[in-house]
Amino acid sequence: MKYLKYIALAGLLGCTSSCIDDLLNRPATTEVSSDLFWTSTDDALSSTYGVYNALRTLYATDYYYDGHGEFQNTRGKSVGNISSWGPGTPGSGFSSMWNNAYRVINRANYTIFYVEQMIEAEQNASVKASLEAINAENYFLRALAYFRLVQNWGDVPYYRHVLSGNDEACSLTRTPIATIIPELITDLQNASEKLPVSYGDKYGRATQVAALAFKAKIELYYACWHKNGWPELEGFEPSSSVAQTYYAAAASDFSKVINDYGLTILGDGNPGTYEKPNYGELFQYYNENCPEIIFSITYGGPSLSQGESLLRDFGTRTTGNAQCWIMPTVRLVNRYQSTITGDFCDELVLSKDATLPNGARNRASYENRDWRMKSTIMWDGESYKKISTDGLTMGDEYVWMFGERNEANGYINNDASNQTGYIYRKWIRQEAGWERTDGPQDFYLMRLADVYLMYAEAVNETTGPTDECIALLNKIRSRGNLPALTSDKYATPEAFFNAIEQERIVELATEGMRPFDIRRWRKTHEIWGEANSDGLTLYDTNGSRIRDEFKNASELNFQKSYIYQIPESERNRNPNLTQNTPWR
Structure with missing residues (x-):
């Protein structure tokens, strides 16, 4: 209830x-x-x-x-x-x-x-x-x-x-x-x-x-x-x-x-099946009260004016006439590790050629990767069911194919601009009953997997890696069907921190954690380079440029990424409010 x-x-x-x-x-x-x-x-x-x-x-x-x-x-x-x-x-x-x-x-x-x-x-x-x-x-x-x-x-x-x-x-x-x-x-x-x-x-x-x-x-x-x-x-x-x-x-x-408190992550580390991973099941409303969830903001509906807009923001026109405001990038895809070796795969080659070995448009390139990717992201050839605009009727299965939008031919219609070649599966409900801004899915602010990772981070900073903390990371990795981390490979605080960061990236994707991690770890320069440099360029799976990031950016712009501007409207009303240094 x-x-x-x-x-x-x-x-x-x-x-x-x-x-x-x-x-x-x-x-x-x-x-x-x-x-x-x-x-x-x-x-x-x-x-x-x-x-x-x-x-x-x-x-x-x-x-x-x-x-x-x-x-x-x-x-x-x-x-x-x-x-x-x-x-x-x-x-x-x-x-x-x-x-x-x-x-x-x-x-x-x-x-x-x-x-x-x-x-x-x-x-x-x-x-x-x-x-x-x-x-x-x-x-x-x-x-x-x-x-x-x-x-x-x-x-x-x-x-x-x-x-x-x-x-x-x-x-x-x-x-x-x-x-x-x-x-x-x-x-x-x-x-x-x-x-x-x-x-x-x-x-x-x-x-x-x-x-x-x-x-x-x-x-x-x-x-x-x-x-x-x-x-x-x-x-x-x-x-x-x-x-x-x-x-x-x-x-x-x-x-x-x-x-x-007797809490467990959903499935206690059991990955489920490739077609229905336990990780994906966690983000369906019928599991939002499982022992992994510690605190959520709650939603209900339909027709109570208390629904969420996850479908509108993550879905496509094919799912409830949604708008797909946000999309994963190839950088995220490259973070999903091999279920065979447990290490990173070779970075995908961005090309329209669907037969290119390790190409981003080649379905074979996505085999044997962390099952959490299957629950989070859709790439060429992945599919989900159509939802009517009013949210009340489920339709046939439609396939995601970057660049194809014709539902009459069985393709998912994503008419969003700045497409990356991928769309999200995570948070996309596959049941009828709610329109795109009136869903029942709670949004999780604290869950046990996040606690495992934060605990491991705190312990790592005080005593270094421990067998207990490595075991907690392995329980999370297990539901991605990944091989276990070994204590000899992660024996230093630096190596173990990298493992913690990796798990935070793939485990908590779309949950609003990454920018706060970047800021508290002070990693903006590490990710995007130094001031007045080329920064990074984001590309889609075809290799086409989407945008430049921090290109020729001043040091001031980097500083602004670490702290927000006190709203000027508030400062106009209250002259006692000082402004943060980068925004003066």
Whole structure:
């Protein structure tokens, strides 16, 4: 039972759409008298569902972030020219991401304020405990919103109370992340002590294990910033000793997530079959509550105005008249390793010749590769079923063939521009019942495979490779039907880090993780070269140029890839907001 999916999240109070369009998009606080509303746990839950709804808006299209990496092509966008766009739905930018995060924070602060009053007045111990658990959800949700702000902008306005009005909102200054991060960690620790391990069959709400997992993730990121530096964030002073402290804390918390809750990845490493790999099954709505999934933003439908747009963004005209906003690149395909050797295959040769040995248009070139590729990407000759425009009818099987769009001849119609030669299979549902923007599929913000990889990274930074961590990577690789890593080949921290990065690339493709990894590991120059150089050129499978990336780019443009611009609209309203150094 999807608990949050079938709640009317429009709600009351902080849950309403009646918001003051001021600097931080505060909810109105006077629409319903507190004497009439804040009287029961149901009232507290109603307001909390409004916070979940705001979080859903904030994280809804996280997969667009992957367009800031090297493995995903986003229509109409350009890697290396980050000033022209920001991730999110097409056309969105910095201001919407900023405002969406503060909408979560303000709704959470509002709910926490009133629920704390209820807790103080409550005499029944059981009811008090329920209210404390509800409040812990709000602390959790607020921490996720602040973490997203810090990831994007570094120092940001930080407050834990209901703003008194526009005057206060427009007087806020940026708080250093050295102050924010420890408070988020404390909030998540406290939340984990109040939240339940589960809600039975009522899925979609924050749990104890989710709080611990995100606490550990924040610790890991803070460790990375201290190890690798963040020179674009003015005033931030990296410290190797602080880095080691937080790597150790992250490893400890991730270990609890892995060992204390009975979680398993789907299939426990069993690959399934080539035609139906377990990895692909993970991204179908009927498995979204399996033990691998730690926290998601939830969706429901049809006709509840609570559906997702995954089909629209990943699918084609053949699947529900979708728009295919994003596509994989040949660079991603080249990262899928051989199921025979366990190592990388030779890079594909880009050519129209479908008979060319190791050619990108030759189906034989894709044999014996990591089965997760079969679940993620479609290349020439792969197929899926047609879905009617209204989403209600399944049709015949259609074949993907780059350059062919005629459904009458049995081909998938992808009329998107800047095609790469590939389309995604991952997230494409193959059942009828929902139109392209009204789907039921939850989007995963934390799953156990990611925890395995982050744990291995934290341990690698503190003690180097361990047999335990190599075994965890092998469990993930096993569902790609890949040979196991051996401890002798990955005996150094450098070699094992490369193995971790490899698994993060293929395991988490389309889940919005890659650009944040690039930034916290400071790999932009490593990937695209030095300033004022040729950068990289992206080609399609025919060998035709799609775009140049960081070509003749200045060092300033590289710096902008590491930190976002504080929205100028917000700075115009609040002159106390300083601008990040690369954007001045």
